[in-house]
Amino acid sequence: MKYIKTFLLLGFIGALLGGIALTGIYFYIKPDLPSVAILKDVRLQTPMRIYTHDGKLISQYGVKRRIPVTLDQAPDLLQKAILATEDNRFYEHFGIDPIGITRAFINLVLTGEKSQGASTLTQQLARGFFLTREKTYIRKIKEVFIALHMETELSKDEIFELYLNKVELGHRSFGFGAAAQVYYGKRLDELTLAQIATLAGLPQAPSVLNPVSRPQRSVERRRIVLLRMLDEGYITRQQFDEAASAPVTAEKHGAEIELDAPYLADLIYSEMVTLYGKEEAETGGYQVYATVSSELQQAAQNAVKQNLHDYDERHGFRGAVARLWPQEQSNAEPNQEETSTECDSEPLYPDWLCEVTEETLINQLDNAGAFGFVFPVAVISVDEQSFTTRDVTGIERVIEWEGMDWARPFLSDSRQGQPPSQASDIVSAGDIVYIREQDNQWRLAQLPEVSGAFVALDPYDGAVQAIVGGYSFYQSQFNRATQAKRQVGSNIKPFVYSAALDNGYTVASIINDAPINEWDEATGVAWRPQNSPAEYDGPIRMRVALGKSKNVVSVRLLRGVGLDNTIEHLTRFGLDKADIHRDETVSLGSSSHTPLEIVRGMATIANGGFLIEPYFIDRVLNETGEVLWQTNPVVACSDCDETNSPQQQPVSEEADIEALLAAELNQSLPVQTDSDEVLAAPRVITPQNAFLVADMMRTAVRANGSWNKKTYWQGTGWRARNILQRTDLAGKTGTTNDSRDAWFSGFSRNLVATAWVGFDDMTRQLGRAAYNNPLAKRDPDRFGWMGNAMVGTESGAMAAQPAWIRFMQVALEDEPEEAMSVPDDIVRVRIDRTSGKLTRRTDHTTLFEYFLRGTEPTMYVLDDEVMDPAEQEDSTPDVEEIF
Structure with missing residues (x-):
C-alpha cells in the first residue's frame, strides 16, 4: 500500500509537472501559431491561368504549379x-x-x-x-x-x-x-x-x-x-x-496550353501585376479570360508569320545558318582507307564524314533554335533537284524542288541574284538550314529578319479581338503592336481628310494634284513633297485623292485647314499630341505611333465617331470560378448623342488624359454586375463626318469606274475587294519615305484591324523585289497576287495588306455583308465626275456622291465644261500601279 501511494504521488507530481511544462511550451510557441482566421480561410498559392474568351488556355504564370x-x-x-x-x-x-x-x-x-x-x-x-x-x-x-x-x-x-x-x-x-x-x-x-x-x-x-x-x-x-x-x-x-509490373510512363509535361499566344498573355500578365502586384497575381489562383477568341487570335498569328515569310522569300535566300563541317569537305571524294569499321556500322552521314557525332548535330540544331513556323535541320545529302534533311529527333525529310525554287541569293534588301537551277545552287551537305510546312509540303525556309505586328478590335467597345507583336515572342519579347512607335505614312490621311470635312471641304471638293516646290527660309532648302508613284493628275476630287493616296493633295488640305487645327483634330482620334510633328509633313504621316494607337483611331471612323478604349481582359475569376471582376468598357453609344456630342464634350489633350485615367480606374475596380448602366464613349467627330471618311476609304480598297469608258482607277488597297469579294470593306494603305514602314488599316462593319511591317533597325529599308517566275507560275490568278509573287518596291499594299487580308478571310468567312448605315443629314446627288458640280447628264461622265446636307454643290456644270474621259488620250493605269 505504501508503494502504491508513493507511485500515485509521483505520478500526480509527474503529471502536474508535465502539464506545467506543456503549458509553458504552449505559451512559449503561441506567438508562432497561426490564428483561427487563417485556418478557417486557408488560401492555396495557385498560379494565374489565362484563357481566350472561348476558354482555351493561353498561358500559366506562377512558380508553383x-x-x-x-x-x-x-x-x-x-x-x-x-x-x-x-x-x-x-x-x-x-x-x-x-x-x-x-x-x-x-x-x-x-x-x-x-x-x-x-x-x-x-x-x-x-x-x-x-x-x-x-x-x-x-x-x-x-x-x-x-x-x-x-x-x-x-x-x-x-x-x-x-x-x-x-x-x-x-x-x-x-x-x-x-x-x-x-x-x-x-x-x-x-x-x-x-x-x-x-x-x-x-x-x-x-x-x-x-x-x-x-x-x-x-x-x-x-x-x-x-x-x-x-x-x-x-x-x-x-x-x-x-x-x-507496369512500365514507367511519366515524363515532364508543361501546362496544357491549347493556344500559344505569348504576346497576348504577356500583356495580360503585366496588367494583372499592375493591378494586384506580382506575388498576388502569380499565386492568387486567378483565372483571367481575355477578350480574344482562339480562332481570330490564331488567324492573326498565322497571317503575320506567313506574310513575313512571303516578304522573306521575295527578297532571296541568305544561306545556311551554320555548318556541321567545313565547306571544302562537302565535295571531297570518299577515302575508303580512312573509313573506320565503327563508322560503317551505323553511319550518320556519308562514310568519310563519320566524325560528325549525334552530339555535334544536336548542339548545332539547338544553337539554331526553333521559332514560329520554322525549325532547324541538317542537310545530309543533296540530289539534282532535292535534298534530304535530318532533325534533332532523327527524322529525315526530303525537300523537293517546289519547296526551294524560290531561293534566289539575297544580295541586298533591293537586289536578288539569279534563280537557282539545281539544289546544289542553294544548299550543300553539312548545312544547317530551317524548314517549314506549308500546304502539306515541306519547304526550305529562313528566320525572317523583317518584323511585323497586328491588332484587331471591336470598334464599338474596344475589345481586342487579336494581337500579335512580332514573328516569335521566344525570339524577341518586344511587342511591336503596343510598344513600337513607327512613322505611319499615309495611314494618317483618313484623319487629315476628316479634319478637312470639318472645315468646309466636301468629298467632291476639287484639289490641285500638282507638284509642290516651296522654299523654306528656316532650313534653307526647298520642300518638294512627291506622290508615290510620282504621277500627278491635276485637279482631282477629294475622294479620288484619298483612294489613290495623293501626297500633295494631303499637304494642300492641311494648308487649307491650318496646321494647328489639323493637329487638334488628330488628337480627337486618340493620338498623343506629343508624338505629332508640328510641320506640314504631319499630313504625310511623319509622326510615329503604335499599331494599337492607329487601330483605335480607325475604330472611331468605323463606329460612327466615338473614341473607345482598347482592352484585353474580359473578366477575372477566382480559383473556385467565382467572378471577381467583369469589364465594363465605354461603348460607342448612338443613343447617347445628346450627352456625348462634340459640342458638349470637347476633346482636348487634358480631356483625353482624363479619359485614359478613368479607363484605367475602371480596369482596377470591381464592376457591379447587377447594374445595367452603359458607359458611353465620348463622341469626337460627327456621325456624318465618320460616314463620309469611311465611304472614301471604301473606294481605296476597290477598282472604280469603267475600263471601257476610261474612267477606271484603282484604290491603293484594291486587293482587299478583289480577294475577299465583299463590298462592305474600307481601308487605307500606308508607306513611309524610303519604304521603312508599311501599313494597312481597314474595317468591316464590326471589326477593325491594322497590320504593320518593317525592320526593327529603323535605318533599314524594306527595299524592292524582282519578278520571281517559279512563284508567279504557281499563282493561279495574277490579279489575286497576295504573297511572295508580288514585285516592285515594298509598300503598304504589298508588304502589310496581305496579312490583313488573310486575317479577314477567316474573320469574315461566316459573316454576312453589312453595309454602313447612312446617318441623318446625309444626301446623295449626281455630280460631274471631273468638276464635282451638279449635272443633269446620266452617262459615264457622272456619278452619285454623298454630302452633308447644306454642303452639296449648287452650281451645274456647263456642257462645254464636261470632259469625257473616253474622248481623251489613253488613260490606262500604269502597270506598276496595278501590280
Missing part, C-alpha cells in the same frame, strides 16, 4: 492509396496518432536516430502550410499544436481536401491535380492504378522518388504503396500484379 481539386474530384483509389501509405487511421485520430508516436519513440530509443516519422496527414498539412521540413523537437511540438488546432476548426474532409491540393510533389507541382498534369499530362480521373500509386508515394520525398528524376526509385516506392493498398484490401492481387 497547382490545379485545385475537390475531394469529390479525387478518384477513390487515389484517396485510399494516400490513406494507406500516409495515415491509415486519419478518420479515427484527433490530429495526432498515439500509436504512430509510440512506434517512432521506440525506434528512437533502440537506434538513437529519428528515422521514422509519426506525422499524420493533419501534421503534414500543418508543416506544409506553416513550418519547414527540418527535424527538430521544437518544430515537432509546434506541428502537434497546429495539428490539434486544425482538427478543432476544420472537418476531416476539409483537411484531406487541403492536403490533396497543398502537398509538394516535385518539379514545382503542388497538389495531386498538378502532379497528374506535370508527370502524365492527364487529369486525375484519367490515371491508371500504377500512376496513382506512383503519385501517392511522392509526399515522403518528392525530389528523389519522382518518376522523372529517379524512375527506378519511384518503381520501388510504387510497390510499397501497392502493398499497403493490398494489405488494407483496397485492391486485389491481380490489380497489384498488373500495377507493380
Whole structure:
C-alpha cells in the first residue's frame, strides 16, 4: 500500500509537472501559431491561368504549379492509396496518432536516430502550410499544436481536401491535380492504378522518388504503396500484379496550353501585376479570360508569320545558318582507307564524314533554335533537284524542288541574284538550314529578319479581338503592336481628310494634284513633297485623292485647314499630341505611333465617331470560378448623342488624359454586375463626318469606274475587294519615305484591324523585289497576287495588306455583308465626275456622291465644261500601279 501511494504521488507530481511544462511550451510557441482566421480561410498559392474568351488556355504564370481539386474530384483509389501509405487511421485520430508516436519513440530509443516519422496527414498539412521540413523537437511540438488546432476548426474532409491540393510533389507541382498534369499530362480521373500509386508515394520525398528524376526509385516506392493498398484490401492481387509490373510512363509535361499566344498573355500578365502586384497575381489562383477568341487570335498569328515569310522569300535566300563541317569537305571524294569499321556500322552521314557525332548535330540544331513556323535541320545529302534533311529527333525529310525554287541569293534588301537551277545552287551537305510546312509540303525556309505586328478590335467597345507583336515572342519579347512607335505614312490621311470635312471641304471638293516646290527660309532648302508613284493628275476630287493616296493633295488640305487645327483634330482620334510633328509633313504621316494607337483611331471612323478604349481582359475569376471582376468598357453609344456630342464634350489633350485615367480606374475596380448602366464613349467627330471618311476609304480598297469608258482607277488597297469579294470593306494603305514602314488599316462593319511591317533597325529599308517566275507560275490568278509573287518596291499594299487580308478571310468567312448605315443629314446627288458640280447628264461622265446636307454643290456644270474621259488620250493605269 505504501508503494502504491508513493507511485500515485509521483505520478500526480509527474503529471502536474508535465502539464506545467506543456503549458509553458504552449505559451512559449503561441506567438508562432497561426490564428483561427487563417485556418478557417486557408488560401492555396495557385498560379494565374489565362484563357481566350472561348476558354482555351493561353498561358500559366506562377512558380508553383497547382490545379485545385475537390475531394469529390479525387478518384477513390487515389484517396485510399494516400490513406494507406500516409495515415491509415486519419478518420479515427484527433490530429495526432498515439500509436504512430509510440512506434517512432521506440525506434528512437533502440537506434538513437529519428528515422521514422509519426506525422499524420493533419501534421503534414500543418508543416506544409506553416513550418519547414527540418527535424527538430521544437518544430515537432509546434506541428502537434497546429495539428490539434486544425482538427478543432476544420472537418476531416476539409483537411484531406487541403492536403490533396497543398502537398509538394516535385518539379514545382503542388497538389495531386498538378502532379497528374506535370508527370502524365492527364487529369486525375484519367490515371491508371500504377500512376496513382506512383503519385501517392511522392509526399515522403518528392525530389528523389519522382518518376522523372529517379524512375527506378519511384518503381520501388510504387510497390510499397501497392502493398499497403493490398494489405488494407483496397485492391486485389491481380490489380497489384498488373500495377507493380507496369512500365514507367511519366515524363515532364508543361501546362496544357491549347493556344500559344505569348504576346497576348504577356500583356495580360503585366496588367494583372499592375493591378494586384506580382506575388498576388502569380499565386492568387486567378483565372483571367481575355477578350480574344482562339480562332481570330490564331488567324492573326498565322497571317503575320506567313506574310513575313512571303516578304522573306521575295527578297532571296541568305544561306545556311551554320555548318556541321567545313565547306571544302562537302565535295571531297570518299577515302575508303580512312573509313573506320565503327563508322560503317551505323553511319550518320556519308562514310568519310563519320566524325560528325549525334552530339555535334544536336548542339548545332539547338544553337539554331526553333521559332514560329520554322525549325532547324541538317542537310545530309543533296540530289539534282532535292535534298534530304535530318532533325534533332532523327527524322529525315526530303525537300523537293517546289519547296526551294524560290531561293534566289539575297544580295541586298533591293537586289536578288539569279534563280537557282539545281539544289546544289542553294544548299550543300553539312548545312544547317530551317524548314517549314506549308500546304502539306515541306519547304526550305529562313528566320525572317523583317518584323511585323497586328491588332484587331471591336470598334464599338474596344475589345481586342487579336494581337500579335512580332514573328516569335521566344525570339524577341518586344511587342511591336503596343510598344513600337513607327512613322505611319499615309495611314494618317483618313484623319487629315476628316479634319478637312470639318472645315468646309466636301468629298467632291476639287484639289490641285500638282507638284509642290516651296522654299523654306528656316532650313534653307526647298520642300518638294512627291506622290508615290510620282504621277500627278491635276485637279482631282477629294475622294479620288484619298483612294489613290495623293501626297500633295494631303499637304494642300492641311494648308487649307491650318496646321494647328489639323493637329487638334488628330488628337480627337486618340493620338498623343506629343508624338505629332508640328510641320506640314504631319499630313504625310511623319509622326510615329503604335499599331494599337492607329487601330483605335480607325475604330472611331468605323463606329460612327466615338473614341473607345482598347482592352484585353474580359473578366477575372477566382480559383473556385467565382467572378471577381467583369469589364465594363465605354461603348460607342448612338443613343447617347445628346450627352456625348462634340459640342458638349470637347476633346482636348487634358480631356483625353482624363479619359485614359478613368479607363484605367475602371480596369482596377470591381464592376457591379447587377447594374445595367452603359458607359458611353465620348463622341469626337460627327456621325456624318465618320460616314463620309469611311465611304472614301471604301473606294481605296476597290477598282472604280469603267475600263471601257476610261474612267477606271484603282484604290491603293484594291486587293482587299478583289480577294475577299465583299463590298462592305474600307481601308487605307500606308508607306513611309524610303519604304521603312508599311501599313494597312481597314474595317468591316464590326471589326477593325491594322497590320504593320518593317525592320526593327529603323535605318533599314524594306527595299524592292524582282519578278520571281517559279512563284508567279504557281499563282493561279495574277490579279489575286497576295504573297511572295508580288514585285516592285515594298509598300503598304504589298508588304502589310496581305496579312490583313488573310486575317479577314477567316474573320469574315461566316459573316454576312453589312453595309454602313447612312446617318441623318446625309444626301446623295449626281455630280460631274471631273468638276464635282451638279449635272443633269446620266452617262459615264457622272456619278452619285454623298454630302452633308447644306454642303452639296449648287452650281451645274456647263456642257462645254464636261470632259469625257473616253474622248481623251489613253488613260490606262500604269502597270506598276496595278501590280
